[in-house]
Amino acid sequence: MNQESANSNLHTLYPCNHCKETGTCTNGNNDSSCLSCLKKNTVYPWERNKYSQGIICGVCGGLGKTELMTARMNERTKPMLALWGLVVLPLLILFSLIYKSDLSGTVVTLAGTLMGSIITYYFSIKKSQ
Incomplete structure (x- = not known):
């Protein structure tokens, strides 16, 4: 039993619209990561030009699927x-x-x-x- 099927038994996972189910954020300029994901992954402002591509999605944590905030809070x-x-x-x-x-x-x-x-x-x- 893999982790995805074990998690789906507990609650429903939905496709992450932020990264389009890839797990990598490309919502910034020129397919770079958005400011929100850069902050979530603690990329400092002076490093943002250098390390702005290939950053893990801050919404789903790189899984490509996410759960609703209400399910997490419950x-x-x-x-x-x-x-x-x-x-x-x-x-x-x-x-x-x-x-x-x-x-x-x-x-x-x-x-x-x-x-x-x-x-x-x-x-x-x-x-x-």
Whole structure:
């Protein structure tokens, strides 16, 4: 099973209109790369005349196919929120215990339950496909 068919099972890949499915940007003057792709590939302004052709497409990353921005955001939002929660919640517990708040027992209970739920969701064996 190659990478393209494995990726197509997860989400739909569309032809990249920026590079016309070649993977190399030719949208600039005289078939050179456009300014956006030059910046994406960190070609410095003083090198742009020298290295302006054959630059990888900044939209698809050189694959010739790309996915929609909404699909990328849907895949990344939940894990980033979970990671943020697993960083902030222990800090909340630590601060409530250091400052000996009256609500520290409640904070520990709530944060522990939330962290357990996040960990269970991401590491459960029977996740739906």
